[in-house]
Amino acid sequence: MNKVLVPQLKEKLKIMGQQIKMARLRRRLPLELVAERAGVSRASVYSVENGSPSVAMGIYASVLMALNGLDKDLLLIAKDDELGRKLQDLALITPKRAPRQGK
16 A cells, blocks of 8 residues: 655655665665665665655665665664653653642
């Protein structure tokens, strides 16, 4: 099933694909070699480089690994979850109790 993506997400995938392609070209690695190292088809690498949303995340990770260790960047995803931390902190705040009456 092909899900509809919001335009901003499509654009981010496109940019990520371009960055992956530039990383491959800077390393002077042919598409075929990256595909072989990643254990995927040339068409899959081509789809990654075009930011295709239909490519599994595991294939993106394999291609990044095949580019000599760029897969370590995956650990940066959601690392600094600013909104999540704020929501967590808000949940930890205990409401102040009103003083007891009659004492």
